[in-house]
Amino acid sequence: MSWINKQVLFIQGGGSQEDYEADKHLVASLKALLGDAYRVHYPRLATDESVPDLGRIKQIGHQISRIEGELILVGHSLGASMLLKYVSESEVKIKPIAIFLMATPFWSGDEDWKEGFKLADNFADKVARELPVFFYHSQDDDEVPFAHLALYRQKMPWATFRELPSGGHQLGNDLTRVANDIKSL
Structure with missing residues (x-):
């Protein structure tokens, strides 16, 4: 097998084995759509x-x-928000060429359990503007409210936002829009 230069790191939503298994369908869709490149x-x-x-x-x-x-x-989902937290708060030694975030919760509120997930108030200032950032959210997502997309749009107006009319939280297990955007880089 030859060496492949384009490496996609997919971070799952949630934390359970059930969440990992559910996101395998997203990964399978992405792999099939991106192909061997x-x-x-x-x-x-x-x-x-x-x-x-x-x-x-x-x-x-x-x-x-x-x-x-x-x-x-x-x-x-949680994986998307954690990736955004990582790139905005950590010293990233290997710079990504782009970041693609699906059904991303915008954590807020005073509950203690949310504290480790919340972004800093100035998180958007810490994300390099030259880093292409794409957000995807289905209007019928029943786990992460569609309104969270608007919160990210307010904070990061330079990012690309894809509003999907349907697909629910799992985007219908069809990542055609994501794959097309990745291929367009």
């Missing part, structure tokens, strides 16, 4: 409930450090 990595991230971010930021950093070639970050 891309290598899609889909690591199973552990859930460490002893830390506020479930250990995700550290694990994302570890997974990124293992990538060789052009790095493309893709995340779904």
Whole structure:
């Protein structure tokens, strides 16, 4: 097998085995649509409930450090918000060429359990403007309110926003729009 330069790191939503299994359908769609020109990595991230971010930021950093070639970050739901938190709060040693975020929750509120997920007030200032950032959200998402997309649009008006009329939280397990945007880079 020849070496593939374009590496896609897909970070799952949620934290359970059930969430990981559900997102396998998204990964399968992306792999099929991107074809052999891309290598899609889909690591199973552990859930460490002893830390506020479930250990995700550290694990994302570890997974990124293992990538060789052009790095493309893709995340779904909690995974999408954790990728955005990572790129806005961490020293990113391997710079991604783009980031694709689907059904991304905009964490707010005073509940203690949300603290590790919330973005800093100035998070958008910490994301390089030259980094292409794409958001996708289905209008009929019953897990992450569609209104969260508008909150990101207010904070990051330079990003690209794709409003999907249907597909629910799992975007109908069809990542054609995402794959087309990745291929357009």
